[in-house]
Amino acid sequence: MKTTLVLSTALAGMAFAATAQEVNVVSWGGAYEVSQVEAYNKPFTAETGITVNMIAADNPSTPLKAQIEANNVTGDVFDVEVSDAIRLCDEGALVEIDPAMLPAAPDGTPAVEDFIDGALQDCAVANIFWGTVIAFDTTKFSGDKPASAADFFDTEKFPGKRGLPKSPKRTMYLALIADGVPAGEVYDVLATPEGVDRAFAKLDTIKNDVIWWEAGAQPVQLLADGEVVMATGYNGRFFDAMVGEGKPFEIIWDGQYMDMDMFVIPKGAPNPEAAMEYLKFATDTQRLADQAKYIAYGPSRKSSAALVGMYQDGKTEMAPHMPTNPQYLETAVMDDPEFWADHDAEMTERFNSWLASS
Template sequence: MKTTLILSTALSGLAFAATAQEVNVVSWGGAYETSQVEAYNKPFTAETGIRVNMIAADNPATPLKAQVEAGNVTGDVFDVEVSDAIRLCDEGALMEIDPAMLPAAPDGTPAVDDFVPGALQDCAVANIVWGTVISYNTTKFEGEMPQTAADFFDTETFPGKRGLPRNPKRTLYLALIADGVPAAEIYDVLGTDEGVDRAFAKLDTIKNDVVWWEAGAQPVQLLADGEVSMTTVYNGRVFDAMVAENQPFEIIWDGQYMDMDMFVIPKDAPNLDAAVEYLKFATDTQRLADQARYIAYGPARQSSASLVGLYQDGVTEMAPHMPTSPEALENAVMDDPEFWADRDAEMVERFNAWLASS
């Protein structure tokens, strides 16, 4: 009986490899994409023979929604933010994912008990925990260096342009932090009209000094080119610039905005079986730990933490650079996907009207 089962399993594996030779993964590009290629894609192809095609997008949720609406889905796995995963799942665009199909931790702990809170959604599995942080160019200041979110808004003491993303989700929280609201109270305050008014009033104080960015690579380039002296930026992107490129940047962890990225599979994925195999492979304990060798994003599995070691330079310890380090968590705001799923449209409308006003 065992021989029959082993033979059957082997034959089904051969059939799978013969019929699914590629998988299309839509992600965010840059250093983050490189980390996925090295930690997930290369070993996945080596083990299965399935080629992984990487496709970069400023926000993978945008082409995912467009493809679904057009009835022409070409991507198999998309890397999206939590709020987008929840929204697209509610809209019926995504395949539901049973946590039982995901690999257990090395000690046998089921995946459902191993992933960090919020990392498993009905249609999504998280891979990383990451942060939007403040970074500054040390060559732009003399003497005292900025240290807090309030300093970001203090253009008199710390002169220069500021870089901010062109969306409310990653700007309103920072304005409130800078205005003295504790991280734990951000969504309580932002859930009121008075709190929203307060956030926009704080943004008003630097509106004329802001350079707006949209793609993840832009803030690092703005810092490098001297177009801004400080900017918010994804922590993994700026880490790569600091360590791999020796740029004179520093990170301010105060008011970090923490989020997760999640893998989702559209219902009409052209290579569905390969997509499922890729998702399971890329979210096991070792692969998530391996990714931290290439970029400073925290693994979404608890069992991966002890396996995080040195950066690819073989020298830099990665743990202190993680958004989940003790210093980084002191005044961090964790994304509330339900809040944004309910309020994103109205916040975007208000934000765009504010941008258009003089």
């Protein structure tokens, strides 16, 4: 009986491999994509024979929404932010994911207990925790160096251009932190008209000194080219520039914005079975720990933490560079996906009007 079962399982696997030879994964490009290729894609292809086609986007939710609206879905797995995953799931555009399908931790702990709180949604599974942080070029400051969110807004003490993302979600929290709002109260304040006005008033103080960016690679390039002296951006991108490329940058962890990236599968994906196999493989304990060899993002599974060691250079300990480092979490603002799922449209409209005003 056992032999028959093993043979049946093997034949089913062969049939699956024969019918699904590729999976299209839409992600964010750059150093982050490299980490996924090395930690997820290469071993997945080696184990299954399925080719992974990586497609880069400034924000994968943009082509995902466009493909859904056009009723022409060409991607199988999309790497998106939590608020987009929740909203699209609520709209019925994504495949629901049963956590019981996901691999258990090495000690047998079920996936539903092993993933960090919030990392499992009805239609999404998180792969990384990451932070939007401030970084500065150390060669631009001969005396005191900036050390806080407030310093980012202090152009008198620390003159020079700033790099900020063209996004209310990635700017308004920082303005409130710099204005003295405790990290744990940011969303309480932002939920009021007075709080929104307060954030824009703080942004007004540096508006003329800002160069706006829209893709994750841009703040690193702005710093490297000397167009700005400070910029906010994704901690893994700055880490790659600092440790991987030797750039003279330093990260300010005060007021970092903590978020997750999640894998989702849209309804109508061309290779749905391969997509689910990829999602399960890429979010197991070992694969999430392996990704940290290539970029400084925290794995979404508890069991992966103990397996995180050195950077690929073999000499840089990754723990001090992780956004989930306990000392960095003390002043971190945790993303509120429900808030943004409900308020993103109105905040974006107000933000764009503010940008257009003189």
